[in-house]
Amino acid sequence: MGYRVVVAGATGNVGREMLNILAEREFPIDEIAVVASSRSTGDEIEYGETGRMLKVKNIEHFDPAGWDMALFAIGSEATKIHAPRFAAAGCTVIDNSSLYRMDPDVPLIVPEVNADAIDGFRAKNIIANPNCSTAQMVVALKPLHDRARIKRVVVSTYQSVSGAGKAGMDELFEQSRNIFVGDPAEPSKFTKQIAFNVIPHIDTFLDDGFTKEEWKMVVETKKILDPKVKVVATCVRVPVFVGHSEAINIEFEEELSAEEAQSILREAPGIMLVDKREDGGYVTPVECVGEFATYVSRVRDDPTVDNGLVLWCVSDNLRKGAALNAVQIAELLGRRHLKKAA
Known part of the structure; x- marks a missing residue:
């Protein structure tokens, strides 16, 4: 026996991907509904690659009574x-x-990291999905934190334009095309030209000079992983369509060698270690598109701090x-x- 599932925002990038993944992972569904704003009402969308439309x-008129869960991307x-x-x-x-x-009554979940926190969902019948850059980072940090206790994380992100939605992907495509033919590449979605450029600015600026994206990485990591971990982030938009990358410096309470860290990561859930210290022996964003894993490469000792990787x-x-x-x-x-599922 399966579930009655709603996907809200099904016409957007993330909503479509939710449908694809539900189908790929053969999630047990008895009935599925797709909802969106009035602009998309009546449109048809394929359920994964099943051929089923x-x-x-x-969503304004949809009655959620009797439905088990709703995946929101709106x-x-x-x-x-x-x-x-x-x-x-x-409907959860x-x-x-x-x-x-950051609502204390709403669990913020990455299943490989803090699955037990989901038990608190009944307070509001809502579960939060973390920021994209936080999610992949805490998957990589969790098994290392369990072994040697992380004190401090310094992370620089290289985030793709799909993080800004379809408008961000369209702007990169259009600017790249315009530059090749000699036309102007004026920014619209982003604050500066994104084609052949990088922009050290994602989301709004806060009073302390950090951006909201950087703040999210700090507070979400503390809520998901450990409130004692110190985190500082610099988030950068790069001209990549899909796939976020991160350079992560980690300082531990206990000694942990690069070799032991590699062994731990090799066995950790949700992680694929690709770390051959040779040309091409690492993973880039292009190679991770469409994949479930969080890829880790270039694990090495940090000689500038005690117990650093x-x-x-x-x-x-x-x-x-x-x-x-x-x-x-x-x-x-x-x-x-x-x-409910068999």
Whole structure:
């Protein structure tokens, strides 16, 4: 016996990826509904690559009563309206927006890292999905933290334009084309030209000079992994369509060699270690697109601090950073609490 599942925001990048992953992982579904704003009402969208077409319904008029869970990818403003409505009707919301991530009554879950925290979901009947850059990082940090206790993390991100949605992908494509033919490449979605450039600015600036994206990485890592871990981040947008990369410097309380860290990561859930210290012996964003794993490469000792390591981490941000993690939360919710599937 399966579940009755709603995908909200099914016409966007993340919503479509949620449908793909639900199909790929053969999530036990008895009935599925796709909902979005009135602009998309009546459109048809394929359920994964099954050939089955689903008609998009207007979320404003959708009755969530009797549905088991809803995977939300509709942004904070719409979530503020609809998540409490779905949750009150008994439909557990798994939300991809930032709205509820720091709510103390809402668990913020990465299943490989803090699965037990999901037990608190009944307080609001809402579960939060973390920021894309946080999700992949904590998957890589967790097994190392368990072994040697992390004191401090310094991370620089190289985040793809898909993190800014379809508009970000379109802008990179159009600017690249315009530059090749000699036309202007004026920014619209981003603050500066993104084609053949990098922009050290994601989300809004805060009073202390950090951006909100950088703040998210700090506070979310503390909530998911350990509140004692110190984190500082610099988040950069790069001209890559899909796939976030991170250079992570880690300082531990205990000694941990690069070789032992490699052995730990090789066996850790959700991680694929590709670390051959030779030309091409590492993973780049292009190679991780469409994959479930968080890839780790270039693990090495940091000689500038006691008990320090440096590593490179790459993941498909539309998958582990968003849609895959949401589906994994749904699987975890089913196993631990709903238990309807055979």
